[in-house]
Amino acid sequence: MTDERYDVLVVGGGPAGLAAATAAADHGLRVALVEERVTLGGQVYKQPGPGIVVRDPAAMGREYAEGRSLIDAAEASTATILTNTQVVAIERDTAVLVESDPTRPAAAQPARIVCFARIVLAPGAHDRPVAFPGWTLPGVLTAGGLQTLIKAQRVLPGRRITFAGAGPLALAFPAQLLGYGANVTSVLEAGPPPRPGDVLRIAGAAPGNRHLLQDAIRYRTTLLRRRVPLRYRRIVVRAEGDGRVEQVTHAAVDRDWRIVPGTEQTEPTDVLGVGYGFVPSVELLRLAGCETDFDEDLGGYVVRRDDWLRTTRPTVFAAGDGTGVEGSQVAVAEGRIAGIGAALDLGALDAATARRLAAPSRRQRDRRRAMTRALRRMHDVGPGIFDLATPDTVVCRCESVTAQRLSETIDGTRDINVVKALTRAGMGPCQGRTCQRQVASMIAARHEQPLGSIALATPRMPVRPVAIGALADEHVGGKTLFVRQDDDADVPAGELTDEW
Amino acid sequence: MSGEDRLLPQWLRYEDTSGPLPARTDTLVIGGGIAGTSLAYYLAKGGVDVTMVDRGELNREASGTNAGSFHIQLAIHQLPAAGSPAGDVERLLQEARQNLAAYEVWNALDTELDIPLGVHLTGGWMVAETEQQLQVLHEKRELEQQAGIVTEVVTGAELRKRAPFLAPDLAGASYCPQEGHANPLIAAPAYALRAHEHGATIRTHVDVQEIEQRGDRAGGRFLVRTSAGEILADRIVNCAGAWAADQARLVGLKLPVRREGLHVNVTERRGRLMDPMVQHIGRRLTLKQSSDDTFIIGGGWPTPAAPPPRRYPTAWESAAGNTAVAVRVIPALADVRVVRTWSGVIVFTDDLSPVVGESQLVPGYHACVASTGFTLSPMLARRLAEQMLDRDGAEPFPPDHHLDRAAARTGS
Numbered sequence: 031m032t033d034e035r036y037d038v039l040v041v042g043g044g045p046a047g048l049a050a051a052t053a054a055a056d057h058g059l060r061v062a063l064v065e066e067r068v069t070l071g072g073q074v075y076k077q078p079g080p081g082i083v084v085r086d087p088a089a090m091g092r093e094y095a096e097g098r099s100l101i102d103a104a105e106a107s108t109a110t111i112l113t114n115t116q117v118v119a120i121e122r123d124t125a126v127l128v129e130s131d132p133t134r135p136a137a138a139q140p141a142r143i144v145c146f147a148r149i150v151l152a153p154g155a156h157d158r159p160v161a162f163p164g165w166t167l168p169g170v171l172t173a174g175g176l177q178t179l180i181k182a183q184r185v186l187p188g189r190r191i192t193f194a195g196a197g198p199l200a201l202a203f204p205a206q207l208l209g210y211g212a213n214v215t216s217v218l219e220a221g222p223p224p225r226p227g228d229v230l231r232i233a234g235a236a237p238g239n240r241h242l243l244q245d246a247i248r249y250r251t252t253l254l255r256r257r258v259p260l261r262y263r264r265i266v267v268r269a270e271g272d273g274r275v276e277q278v279t280h281a282a283v284d285r286d287w288r289i290v291p292g293t294e295q296t297e298p299t300d301v302l303g304v305g306y307g308f309v310p311s312v313e314l315l316r317l318a319g320c321e322t323d324f325d326e327d328l329g330g331y332v333v334r335r336d337d338w339l340r341t342t343r344p345t346v347f348a349a350g351d352g353t354g355v356e357g358s359q360v361a362v363a364e365g366r367i368a369g370i371g372a373a374l375d376l377g378a379l380d381a382a383t384a385r386r387l388a389a390p391s392r393r394q395r396d397r398r399r400a401m402t403r404a405l406r407r408m409h410d411v412g413p414g415i416f417d418l419a420t421p422d423t424v425v426c427r428c429e430s431v432t433a434q435r436l437s438e439t440i441d442g443t444r445d446i447n448v449v450k451a452l453t454r455a456g457m458g459p460c461q462g463r464t465c466q467r468q469v470a471s472m473i474a475a476r477h478e479q480p481l482g483s484i485a486l487a488t489p490r491m492p493v494r495p496v497a498i499g500a501l502a503d504e505h506v507g508g509k510t511l512f513v514r515q516d517d518d519a520d521v522p523a524g525e526l527t528d529e530w
Numbered sequence: 531m532s533g534e535d536r537l538l539p540q541w542l543r544y545e546d547t548s549g550p551l552p553a554r555t556d557t558l559v560i561g562g563g564i565a566g567t568s569l570a571y572y573l574a575k576g577g578v579d580v581t582m583v584d585r586g587e588l589n590r591e592a593s594g595t596n597a598g599s600f601h602i603q604l605a606i607h608q609l610p611a612a613g614s615p616a617g618d619v620e621r622l623l624q625e626a627r628q629n630l631a632a633y634e635v636w637n638a639l640d641t642e643l644d645i646p647l648g649v650h651l652t653g654g655w656m657v658a659e660t661e662q663q664l665q666v667l668h669e670k671r672e673l674e675q676q677a678g679i680v681t682e683v684v685t686g687a688e689l690r691k692r693a694p695f696l697a698p699d700l701a702g703a704s705y706c707p708q709e710g711h712a713n714p715l716i717a718a719p720a721y722a723l724r725a726h727e728h729g730a731t732i733r734t735h736v737d738v739q740e741i742e743q744r745g746d747r748a749g750g751r752f753l754v755r756t757s758a759g760e761i762l763a764d765r766i767v768n769c770a771g772a773w774a775a776d777q778a779r780l781v782g783l784k785l786p787v788r789r790e791g792l793h794v795n796v797t798e799r800r801g802r803l804m805d806p807m808v809q810h811i812g813r814r815l816t817l818k819q820s821s822d823d824t825f826i827i828g829g830g831w832p833t834p835a836a837p838p839p840r841r842y843p844t845a846w847e848s849a850a851g852n853t854a855v856a857v858r859v860i861p862a863l864a865d866v867r868v869v870r871t872w873s874g875v876i877v878f879t880d881d882l883s884p885v886v887g888e889s890q891l892v893p894g895y896h897a898c899v900a901s902t903g904f905t906l907s908p909m910l911a912r913r914l915a916e917q918m919l920d921r922d923g924a925e926p927f928p929p930d931h932h933l934d935r936a937a938a939r940t941g942s
Contacts, residue, residue, distance in 0.1 A: 442541040499864035503850035
């Protein structure tokens, strides 16, 4: 069916994917690295867009340098690098690739099927979507969206920026914005202020993580020095404006992030940045049939893996934030482990060598993980975050489905697929990436079930929209396609169809 | 959001479908798709004590995963393998009349249930790429005329004028003004809601596992063991669609049905391009622009199987092949993006005739199962309910609908 074959196909050009591709290629394997954006680096190491030349790398900061060295290593390796390319489907040992150069017509970039012996999925994470009144107004941006504007396009989207969020980014990101010349008028952190105990815990967990501690202190100091009001235990309640955000209202919250009555305050702003942490982008993993567990601390639905980061599908590895949000350091370590694991599976390494090669990365991961756990108290996501939508708040923005319509439907079922069918929530171009967790939390609340017990909707390809001109293929079909596939390896014999 | 959506009712509450099973019922309906919910509705409305169960949620299989089209013209899968309808006139005539009767039920259903079901009469084109296919269109038109279906064959400049969205180099197309669609996501839930209001007991997540036949003993002819306990019933109606054969086996019957996964593609919304449905007489294609302005592209492309509760996966090959036919027929689709695919498990009977009525081998055991069941089930269920209610003038089903036909043929 296809001549394009790789020993290891790595999906995602962020820290985990870069490290995995480099590690696998180091052992003589035929490797391809697929990245949907025009440049490598992923979200954290996002590179300036085409046409922007970096003349003074030193001025770009440590993060840029770290990203650059990972990218340089991957580019220097034997791995084939396919940017501007999306993986839109995975079926057994094949993946469907679509090039996405917007300057050429779709029909000139036909989808192609490539075979792999092992695939490493490193899809990364996206901003945790939070639906509150006004969240769809122009001028309300996710942290990731703001970051893309700034890192890739060098654009500040407004004069006055209010930033609301939780977790390490809630401090780091506004501090970065200040560095780019933004006027950050206030910063709201949903979590508690740091206590001396936290600093000690972090310090205890931090040998080797010292720079992270330094970063945290530096961010806080930057905000203080620039007199940016930094307020803990407050979240955004609503955003308002005529055609775009003009003011935001925030309020104090308790331990569960539930609003304390009578504490609302309103302030004018041009831009509201929202960053309540990240959730793993599990679409491709779920489509590949990998089983998931639920861990709110890691971002919710996370894929289950073994020591070598194999998922429950033996040919599918998973690494980085897409498997649980733990940051770029863990992602790099995991990418290496997965790359070495794939090399082990394919016989390019013996078990002892693989173990030895992976040991430093395992240590690095464990060290960073200890730090994450120590910080957990500050990062827990409160369930109140899902209670902000009012009845007329649009929850599914692709299909304009309101919270009220969803509530009425959820009265009748616990099954998110049924809610989707009756309301169209999750049927649009994003396939529920944005609204599905909110819908799941509504189901959990109405039926008094733990959020983790609410199964997500059936995963369906394509994980990104594909133009018919690129998808269509006159040459498929023929005789074999229409013969019933009784040899489906995934299904126990006898379960397939009746004997008729 | 469409205007219709705003008028939708409050659906059944979870508490309405999750209570305990009654100890006994007159009629137990197995399956909560369009057949089961409509039968429960017609029986409950007629005063029957009816309990309807589904092993999962309502409307999750073929009834809710088909594209909602009403197929009135004879289609490729109905025609004999040779492609020409000449050899099979009687059966095709009967199917054509049946389609028409089914559509009449649909047309009155919004009013009957007082819920907007998105029933739209849009008309439908069936295109031919080759002269040979055009000949088939002419032949099938004669048959359709005999059955009372209005179709006309259109070619050349007139076709380009009336259907400018079609590729200009097609050999021709037949048009049937009686074709259309309804919203498959709402029809069965609407029936279930009204059935409940007429007193039917609706229970989801009840899997029927064993059926003990008790003859004429008091209490009920059947003792049914389910995942939610036992229930006694005098009559059973198997409305399990693609899984009807598995259910029938519980009473020792062999139903001539099998299941197949079918792939469907959905695009992003686009400006209004077309209202009629478009099918192909020689290749697998059913295409329409929904009332949400998305294009729904299917027509019988296969998907692999998976055992429940897993959903059948979709198949890239089917997506690629299906959309290739679509863009060949409607070139403007080339830059429209597919955002989603789904797979529906469809029932096929051995000879495409429905399996409906009461078994002679197991008295009290009924079935109501049909290929293209979305179009046919409301009509079949209504007729079956009339028979079960002993209504005067209830018309018996023709012999080839009989559910013992597979057993009769194998001599068992």
